[in-house]
Amino acid sequence: AQSVSQHNHHVILSEAASLELGCNYSYGGTVNLFWYVQYPGQHLQLLLKYFSGDPLVKGIKGFEAEFIKSKFSFNLRKPSVQWSDTAEYFCAVNAKAGTALIFGKGTTLSVSS
Amino acid sequence: EAQVTQNPRYLITVTGKKLTVTCSQNMNHEYMSWYRQDPGLGLRQIYYSMNVEVTDKGDVPEGYKVSRKEKRNFPLILESPSPNQTSLYFCASSLSLGGRYNEQFFGPGTRLTVL
Numbered sequence: 158a159q160s161v162s163q164h165n166h167h168v169i170l171s172e173a174a175s176l177e178l179g180c181n182y183s184y185g186g187t188v189n190l191f192w193y194v195q196y197p198g199q200h201l202q203l204l205l206k207y208f209s210g211d212p213l214v215k216g217i218k219g220f221e222a223e224f225i226k227s228k229f230s231f232n233l234r235k236p237s238v239q240w241s242d243t244a245e246y247f248c249a250v251n252a253k254a255g256t257a258l259i260f261g262k263g264t265t266l267s268v269s270s
Numbered sequence: 271e272a273q274v275t276q277n278p279r280y281l282i283t284v285t286g287k288k289l290t291v292t293c294s295q296n297m298n299h300e301y302m303s304w305y306r307q308d309p310g311l312g313l314r315q316i317y318y319s320m321n322v323e324v325t326d327k328g329d330v331p332e333g334y335k336v337s338r339k340e341k342r343n344f345p346l347i348l349e350s351p352s353p354n355q356t357s358l359y360f361c362a363s364s365l366s367l368g369g370r371y372n373e374q375f376f377g378p379g380t381r382l383t384v385l
Contacts, residue, residue, distance in 0.1 A: 166310075193376075200376040200378045200379050201313075201360065201362075203373050206373060247312060247313065251372065257303070257318055258303075258315070258372075258374060259315075260305075260312045260313040260314075262311060262312035263312045263313075
């Protein structure tokens with residue numbers, strides 16, 4: 158069965174620090190990969206997704222993620238975080254064969270100003 | 271405005287009292303899904319629907335029912351709620367599943383408390 162692992166449960170950073178959130182998945186076939194963000198009290202919103210092509214994907218608000226197939230990873234990065242990036246971040250994967258979207262357990266990011 | 275709506279947004283009920291949480295999308299999406307979100311567990315899928323009259327169990331279907339009689343609506347039914355169903359529930363929809371246009375759009379969530 159597919160699974161998604163997010164390495165960090167809670168990350169605390171100061172403004173302007175760089176961010177990298179880890180995500181690994183377990184599925185040997187072709188996958189679609191997503192990062193969603195959930196701001197406090199709000200619903201999930203798509204940050205970025207990888208479907209095919211360039212493994213470096215750019216999303217909204219200055220976020221990017223790199224798909225490394227050999228490592229089954231899809232890590233999220235941002236060069237300089239802002240206080241407004243405080244949120245919970247979810248990595249999600251689904252196989253292109255048309256199975257359900259599987260979410261990681263989430264990483265809470267707290268950014269202090 | 272393209273959106274997924276859920277009602278109610280907040281609900282406090284008692285054990286055993288049947289309830290329905292509605293979900294509606296206006297994007298003509300084929301795929302719809304229900305998730306519950308619990309601290310430390312992330313989002314877990316309850317049920318999903320590939321199209322009208324086609325539904326299937328997700329990871330945690332026990333205690334829930336769904337129906338998909340119309341493309342736009344996908345209600346979640348708790349026939350006899352129990353306290354362990356206290357959670358934050360999200361409905362989501364996407365144009366398809368597994369294709370390029372499979373980004374899921376989420377509703378605002380329903381916070382359910384079962385006493």
